Amino acid sequence: MQIHFIAIGGSAMHNLALALHHKAYKITGSDDEIFEPSKSRLAKHNLLPEQFGWFPEKITTNLDAVILGMHAKPDNPELLKAQELGLKIYSYPEFIYEQSKYKTRVVIGGSHGKTTITSMILHVLHYHDKKVDFMVGAQLEGFDTMVHLTKENDFILLEGDEYLSSPMDRRPKFHWYQPNIALLSGIAWDHINVFPTFENYVEQFQLFVDSMTNGSTLVYNEEDEILNKIALEATKPTRKHAYSTPDFSIEDGTCYLETPEGPMPLEIFGKHNLQNLAGAKWICQHMGVDEEDFYEAIATFKGASKRLEKLTQTPKAIVYKDYAHSPSKVSATTKAVKTQFSNRNLIACLELHTYSSLNTDFLAEYKNALEAADEAVVFYSPKAIQIKQLEAIDEQQIFDAFNRKNLQVFTDPKAFQEFLKAKHFKNDVLLLMSSGNYGGLDFNEVKKWVQ
Incomplete structure (x- = not known):
């Protein structure tokens, strides 16, 4: 079969493209941006588009199917061409x-x-x-x-x-x-x-x-x-x-x-x-x-990627990275780490990054989500709120939502990094919870800060 991927660079989409390539299907694809590791993995199998962007000329009657990724918009030029030609268009799960x-x-x-x-x-x-x-x-x-x-x-x-x-x-x-x-x-x-x-x-x-x-x-x-x-x-x-x-x-x-x-x-x-x-x-x-x-x-299962993933352990601190971002996940993860290391000081840092977490109507769902932490930190980016076209959030709303008086709130990536860098770690557990990267935090640098 000959299949074309619209938005081939996504995490799920590029993996499906690779799986079908291994199954001997002929695969082509397009995307306006492709990041690592998708970029290198597609390039390794000669599936990386030669140019980024959308090219309706790639859509021909020779295609057996088109697979449409979530990243594509309804007015995507390649999608419109596929519809015009009457090609079979699948969603990823379909x-x-x-x-x-x-x-x-x-x-x-x-x-x-x-x-x-x-x-x-x-x-x-x-x-x-x-x-x-x-x-x-x-x-x-x-x-x-x-x-x-x-x-x-x-x-x-x-x-x-x-x-x-x-x-x-x-x-x-x-x-x-x-x-x-x-x-x-x-x-x-x-x-x-x-x-x-x-x-x-x-x-x-x-x-x-x-x-x-x-x-x-x-x-x-x-x-x-x-x-x-x-x-x-x-x-x-x-x-x-x-x-x-x-x-x-x-x-x-x-x-x-x-x-x-x-x-x-x-x-x-x-x-x-x-x-x-x-x-x-x-x-x-x-x-x-x-x-x-x-x-x-x-007994030998060490966990899924980004799910309570241990970044490093030194005499001063243990550092974990976790994908937790929804209120229930944040609460469960924080409690789990504190229970596991009850004799250590737990510094829990949460980035509000998703659409839901940055929505003023949803913030109240985070009430007491960080209560198990000895020190609690929330980071969010006003720029991310603008990009998502959401109502602005001020620090007081964060304090009120989490229901914690000694909460520390950061909106500037550099200030958050300086806060971590200046920490005098001693018998601590640092828990970094986010589906993003705190505005560009280098996790390899974090490992140096706890040496």
Whole structure:
């Protein structure tokens, strides 16, 4: 097949392009900007566009399909040309479904933890040399791409994102997949720009459960009250399996999971990660991995990229980087680190970077999100607010939203960097939570500051 990608440089899009290239499809693509690591990875396989920009002449009747990325606008010249020619235009999730409709589809959904759970499952399957197709939202150790597609594998494991499918298709991505086996990790309001009310957001998960195939299996976190209600009221899945946080203990900075064979040390920590592990175990069992083999493999799981990723550890401090940005994730991550290192001073730094987090109507959702930290810092960029065309935020609104008197607020990247650089670290844990980079923070420099 000959396929053209409009906005090929995106994290998900370039990985799908690479996966189809490995499947011997002929791939072309365009984008107005491509950043690392997408740029180098596409160039390595001669898939990097010769010029940046949109070129309608690339769109011809020789194409079997066009895949449209979220970065493209509805008036994109290449999209308009494809529509004019009557070509088949797919959103990213729609094409993934096309590639997997004759496979057993395993979909991991939820407001939080889905990348980690998907990564745990892939780690276990890879450890035991069980071949599956997959699509995951982070680069994993031991895997070349975030998307892997074959003709022969029976299972496909999909991370089920609730965000929009494409500029033309306003449905959540995970509504496309029609799972045979699904997991839902929890529900916490996110993407306020797409789902303006909590009720509207919850409805997307109800619709997801309704989209499951006949005879399907739903695995769900029973500790989430709203999700528990959805699962119990659902009529589509034939089988339902609830999970909850397993018993664990912490000794000398190591987390031990209680198993039938006794306490087992883990590389990961935090109640939310132990909860993720319990869900992953159920899914692995449905995919043919028994409990004993699951424990053997999961003991070596170090976490997904940017999910409580340890940057460095020195006699002065331990530094973690985490993707947490929504209120529930920020709260869970901060509590996990403080619980794990209760004898250390926790400095938690959060960047408000997403549309939701910078929305004045959403800020109140962050109430007490940083309460577990000994020192709490919030960084946000007024420039980012302007770019997103949102209402201006002042520092007092941040103080009021987080409900913390000794909160430190920074709006200037240099001032934030100087604050970290001037810190006299001593028995500290520095937790950097963001889906951005604090206006250009060099994490390698941070490592030097805690030496």
